[in-house]
Amino acid sequence: xxxxxxxxxxxxxxxxxxxxxxxxxxxxxxxxxxxxxxxxxxxxxxxxxxxxxxxxxxxxxxxxxxxxxxxxxxxxxxxxxxxxxxxxxxxxxxxxxxxxxxxxxxxxxxxxxxxxxxxxxxxxxxxxxxxxxxxxxxxxxxxxxxxxxxxxxxxxxxxxxxxxxxxxxxxxxxxxxxxxxxxxxxxxxxxxxxxxxxxxxxxxxxxxxxxxxxxxxxxxxxxxxx
Ligand code: URA
Numbered sequence: 001x002x003x004x005x006x007x008x009x010x011x012x013x014x015x016x017x018x019x020x021x022x023x024x025x026x027x028x029x030x031x032x033x034x035x036x037x038x039x040x041x042x043x044x045x046x047x048x049x050x051x052x053x054x055x056x057x058x059x060x061x062x063x064x065x066x067x068x069x070x071x072x073x074x075x076x077x078x079x080x081x082x083x084x085x086x087x088x089x090x091x092x093x094x095x096x097x098x099x100x101x102x103x104x105x106x107x108x109x110x111x112x113x114x115x116x117x118x119x120x121x122x123x124x125x126x127x128x129x130x131x132x133x134x135x136x137x138x139x140x141x142x143x144x145x146x147x148x149x150x151x152x153x154x155x156x157x158x159x160x161x162x163x164x165x166x167x168x169x170x171x172x173x174x175x176x177x178x179x180x181x182x183x184x185x186x187x188x189x190x191x192x193x194x195x196x197x198x199x200x201x202x203x204x205x206x207x208x209x210x211x212x213x214x215x216x217x218x219x220x221x222x223x224x225x226x
Pocket of ligand 1: 074084
């Protein structure tokens with residue numbers, strides 16, 4: 001069958017990947033609902049990141065959302081608020097979703113890693129990238145979020161999310177805009193993390209990156225219903 005315009009546009013599906021699920025620890029059972037899962041995640045000790053973080057920052061949004069956005073890990077403000085994407089990157093993300101006509105209240109937003117990892121520097125806490133072990137440990141939660149929500153599409157915001165969702169490190173810039181289909185049928189749209197836009201200093205480059213991300217979000221909006 002000839003690919004549809006949307007399949008051509010989003011290069012869908014580029015390939016099919018299989019990934020190994022995270023194993024439960026001795027005292028863990030699968031949750032029956034997102035509410036139960038969120039409650040269980042509050043006492044997560046699957047990796048050492050809980051020790052320094054304020055709290056588990058679990059996903060938020062309707063439990064029947066058509067799309068699940070996956071970020072890297074909570075930042076400083078998210079760690080304090082207990083909510084994903086409420087800091088500077090979250091504000092950029094919200095504004096671009098709005099421009100794309102995607103209602104944040106109707107989507108589910110979560111992170112690959114659910115505790116803030118940081119290095120203390122004076123009074124500040126500087127974001128530190130989660131490693132492969134921490135990403136894999138947290139797969140226990142994200143796999144269940146997907147099992148319960150069953151969205152039409154997952155959006156990997158950046159490299160950590162793509163690693164979590166695809167089971168291996170992938171070149172995000174090369175794969176940006178592609179939809180990868182997992183063996184379990186989940187379609188994963190790969191794009192950048194919105195914090196990249198924040199880090200660009202040169203105004204024209206910043207605007208160009210924002211425009212590209214907006215274009216990605218417009219594609220996601222079309223894929224949500226497809
Ligand atoms: N960056 C993320 O990846 N997630 C958040 O929740 C906030 C910033």
